[in-house]
Structure formats: structure tokens, C-alpha cells
Amino acid sequence: MPIHPTAIIEPGAELHPSVQVGPYSIVESGAVLGEGCVVESCARIYGQARLGRNNRVCHGVTLGAPPQDLGYTAKQAKPLTIGDDNQFREGVNISHGVKYATGTRIGSRNLFMAYSHVGHDCTVGDDNIFANTATLAGHVELDHHVFVSGQVAVHQFCRIGAYVMLGGVSGVPKDVPPYVIANGQRARIIGLNLVGLRRNGFDQARRNRIKAVYKLLFRSGLRLAEALARAEQELPGPDTDSIIAFCRGSERGITGFA
Numbered sequence: 356m357p358i359h360p361t362a363i364i365e366p367g368a369e370l371h372p373s374v375q376v377g378p379y380s381i382v383e384s385g386a387v388l389g390e391g392c393v394v395e396s397c398a399r400i401y402g403q404a405r406l407g408r409n410n411r412v413c414h415g416v417t418l419g420a421p422p423q424d425l426g427y428t429a430k431q432a433k434p435l436t437i438g439d440d441n442q443f444r445e446g447v448n449i450s451h452g453v454k455y456a457t458g459t460r461i462g463s464r465n466l467f468m469a470y471s472h473v474g475h476d477c478t479v480g481d482d483n484i485f486a487n488t489a490t491l492a493g494h495v496e497l498d499h500h501v502f503v504s505g506q507v508a509v510h511q512f513c514r515i516g517a518y519v520m521l522g523g524v525s526g527v528p529k530d531v532p533p534y535v536i537a538n539g540q541r542a543r544i545i546g547l548n549l550v551g552l553r554r555n556g557f558d559q560a561r562r563n564r565i566k567a568v569y570k571l572l573f574r575s576g577l578r579l580a581e582a583l584a585r586a587e588q589e590l591p592g593p594d595t596d597s598i599i600a601f602c603r604g605s606e607r608g609i610t611g612f613a
Contacts, residue, residue: 357375357376358375358376359376359377359378359379359380359396361378361379362376362377362378362379362380362381362382362394363380363381363382364376364382365381365382365383365384365402366384367384367385367402368382368383368384368385368386368387368388368400368402369386369387369388370382370388370392371388371389371390371391371392373390373391373392374388374389374390374391374392374393374394375392375393375394376394377393377394377395377396377397377398378396378397379396379397380394380395380396380397380398380399380400381398381399381400382394382400383399383400383401383402384402385402385403386400386401386402386403386404386405386406386419387404387405387406388400388406388410389406389407389408389409389410389439390408390409391408391409391410392406392408392409392410392411392412393410393411393412394412395411395412395413395414395416396414396415397414397415398412398413398414398415398416398417398418399416399417399418399420400412400418400419401417401418401419401420401421401435401451402419403419403432403433403434403435403451403452403458404418404419404434404435404437404451405434405435405436405437406418406437407437407438407439407463408439408440409439409440410437410439410440410441410442410443411441411442411443412443413442413443413444413445413447414445414446415445415446416443416444416445416446416447416448417447417448417449418435418437418443418447418449419434419435419449419450419451420448420449420450420451421450421451422450422451422453422474422475422493423450423474424453424475424493427453431453431454432451432452432453433451433452433453433454433455433456433457433458433459433476434451434452434457434458434459435449435450435451435452435458435459435460435461436457436458436459436460436461437461438461438462438463438464438481439463439464440463440464441461441463441464441465441466441467442465442466442467443467444466444467444468444469444471445469445470446469446470447467447468447469447470447471447472448470448472448473449461449467449472449473450473450474450475450493451475452475452476453475453476453493454475454476454494455476458475458476459473459474459475459476459477459478460477460478460479461473461479462479462480462481462482462483462499463481463482464481464482465479465481465482465483465484465485466483466484466485467485468484468485468486468487468489468505469487469488470487470488471485471486471487471488471489471490471503472488472489472490472491473485473491473495474490474491474492474493474494474495474511475493475494476493476494477491477493477494477495477496477497478495478496478497479491479497480497480498480499480501480517481499481500482499482500483497483499483500483501483502483503484501484502484503485503486502486503486504486505486507486523487505487506488505488506489503489504489505489506489507489521490507490508490509491503491509492508492509492510492511492513493511493512494511494512495509495510495511495512495513495514495515496513496514496515497509497514497515498514498515498516498517498519498533499517499518500517500518500551500555501515501516501517501518501519501520501521502519502520502521502548502551503515503521504520504521504522504523504524504525505523505524506523506524507521507522507523507524507525507526507527508525508526508527509521509527510526510527510528510529510607512606512607513527513528513529513530513531513607514530514531514601514604514605514607515527515530515531516530516531516532516533516534516535516597516598516601517533517534517597518533518534518548518551518552518555519531519532519533519534519535519536519537519548520535520536520537520548520551521536521537521538521542522536522537522538522539522542522545524540525537525538525539525540525542526539526540526541526542527542527610528541528542528607529542529605529607529608529609529610530601530605530606530607530608530609530610531544531610532544532598532601532602532609532610533594533597533598533601534547534548534552534565534594534598535547535548535569536548537610538613539613542610543610543611543612543613544569544573544610544611544612544613545612545613547562547565547566547569549562552565561592561594564590564592564594564595565594565595565598567590568586568590568594568595568598569598569612571585571586571589571590572586572598572602573611573612574612579602579609583599583602583603586598586599587599
């Protein structure tokens with residue numbers, strides 16, 4: 356096992372024989388690192404962290420850290436569960452869970468750029484990108500194929516739908532539905548994420564249907580419940596179903612168009 360002599364691996368930590376740990380890093384008792392994981396220098400993997408396969412943990416990363424909450428006590432600790440093939444670049448901080456038995460959950464194939472942060476009890480799906488210093492407060496739910504630009508701050512308990520792009524230096528106080536770009540100090544929708552949709556294989560017919568659904572929801576003058584019912588009837592399809600389910604499941608309210 357290629358463990359640097361200055362690294363500290365506490366008794367009770369579970370490391371696959373292929374795991375690499377660099378100088379001055381700490382892996383606490385209870386932590387689990389799967390096959391092919393690489394931990395570079397000066398990182399700390401707390402005891403609540405469970406990592407799958409082929410995750411790269413760069414210099415100064417902290418995974419499974421206690422939440423930044425003045426009311427937190429150690430007996431509240433819940434796990435941080437991480438999937439496969441994620442990259443955690445320099446200085447990333449991800450908190451373990453507090454409230455739910457499932458704790459904080461990170462999927463697979465995500466890129467967390469330098470100094471991004473995920474708060475306690477968040478759920479992050481697959482294939483997302485967090486640019487530098489992007490921040491999720493506690494209890495945020497973020498779907499898949501989301502691009503969170505630099506210095507974005509997402510309010511606690513918000514939900515971010517699939518294929519969303521959040522513009523740089525935005526503050527997100529409400530739920531952002533799938534397939535859109537949201538931007539601004541109090542973020543508003545400024546259009547569809549057309550580049551992201553094209554890159555992920557959405558053909559013209561699908562993009563047109565998504566556009567028609569949002570036109571009905573936000574430009575028709577109908578109340579949201581009525582517009583959702585009409586979209587379900589007049590524009591059926593899996594993308595429509597995703598938008599409708601997201602909107603009907605919102606508790607914080609839906610981000611509107613600028």
C-alpha cells in the first residue's frame with residue numbers, strides 16, 4: 356500500500372490495498388476508501404466519510420468534516436457517502452450529515468474545483484461541476500449534469516434541477532427547475548441551458564418541447580397549478596414530466612424568469 360511515511364492512518368480506517376495517501380494527510384478511524392482512491396498531501400478524511408472507487412482527493416481537502424453549525428454536537432454525526440470517479444480539487448470542504456440517517460450524499464463523476472463547499476445533509480447527483488468557491492448550504496438537493504459557476508451561493512433547503520447552469524456570483528434563494536440558466540444576485544431564470552442540452556444529446560424536438568413548457572408556465576398568465584395541468588395534457592413527454600414533478604414538489608417556491 357503506497358502510504359507516505361508522514362501520513363497518519365488511524366486504526367479502524369478501512370483502505371483498499373490500492374489506495375494511495377500522500378504526505379501529511381490524515382485518514383481517521385471509521386473512514387472507508389475504496390479501490391483506486393488517491394489522497395494527495397495535507398488532506399483530512401474524517402471518520403464519517405465513505406468513499407467509493409477511483410476518487411481523487413487533492414491537496415488540503417477535508418471530507419466528512421463537522422458541519423459549520425454553532426448548534427452541532429458530535430452525537431448528531433451522520434455519514435458522508437461518496438460514489439465513484441469524483442475529483443475534489445485543492446481546498447474543497449464537504450461536511451458530514453447531521454439530521455438524516457442517510458447523511459450527506461455525493462454521487463459519481465463530479466468535479467469539485469478549488470475551495471468549493473457542500474454543507475451538511477446535502478444530496479448531490481452525478482456528473483456535476485462546481486467551479487471555484489461554489490457553495491451549497493445545508494440540505495440542498497442538486498440533481499445531475501448541473502454546472503455551478505464560481506462564487507455561487509445556494510440557500511439551504513433549495514433544490515436544483517437537472518441540466519441547470521447557475522451563473523457566476525449568483526445567489527440562489529429558491530428552487531431552480533430543470534434545463535434552465537439562472538443568474539443574478541437573487542437568481543432569476545434567463546433562458547434555457549441550450550449549450551448544455553445540446554452537449555447532452557437533446558435534439559431540436561426535445562428542446563422545442565421544453566421551451567414550450569416554460570412558455571406556458573411563465574408567459575401564459577395562468578396560475579402555476581393550472582399551467583402545470585395544461586402542460587401535462589398538451590405537451591406530454593419525459594422532459595415535461597420532469598419539470599412538472601419538480602415544480603409540484605417545491606416547498607421554497609420556484610425561481611421565475613427575469
